[in-house]
Amino acid sequence: MVAVTVFRIGEAAELLGVSPDTVRRWIDAGRLPATRDEHGHRTIEGAELAAFVREQGNDPDGRSEVSSARNRLRGIVTAVVKDTVMAQVDIQAGPFRLVSLMSREAVDELDLQVGSVAVAVIKSTNVVVERATLPRGSTP
Structure with a gap:
């Protein structure tokens, strides 16, 4: 069985450098998938968080120039x-x-x-x- 990394909202917020409220808003808006654990806390799978970060990280300055630097x-x-x-x-x-x-x-x-x-x-x-x-x- 493959172990899945799961983050609570506060942990995801710390990794992303934002507030837990920001992560909650992203979840509520459907931008970031989350599920509830056995205690009712919302959690985010590591792979989902990574996909979200990749999507958000594209072209931070909005210039869309072609470059080999990623x-x-x-x-x-x-x-x-x-x-x-x-x-x-x-x-x-x-x-x-x-x-x-x-x-x-x-x-x-x-x-x-x-x-x-x-x-x-x-x-x-x-x-x-x-x-x-x-x-x-x-x-x-």
Whole structure:
């Protein structure tokens, strides 16, 4: 028998970086499938949550440009540190903090400053993937 990962609303909300109320609204609107467990709590199967996230993650900036980079994270610029040649730009994309080192010229051309909305486009040939421990109460 194959074990199915199931998440409660709060766990799904934490993974998605939204409030539990937002997840409930998505369920009530039929956007995110959920069932009730033996205690009457709404639960979401891991595969359903993954499909929902994939669907939501397509083209976060709405530009639909053709690119070989598949990882696009929209967020807000939280810090910009520039020197004469290089710059460091910090972006908060949901629960994720991204740090990018780029030329000062690129930062100036993009007019990146604290509070700007930016999309981090990530293409990497070396990505380390670790298996995360499940949130307390989840079933594998």
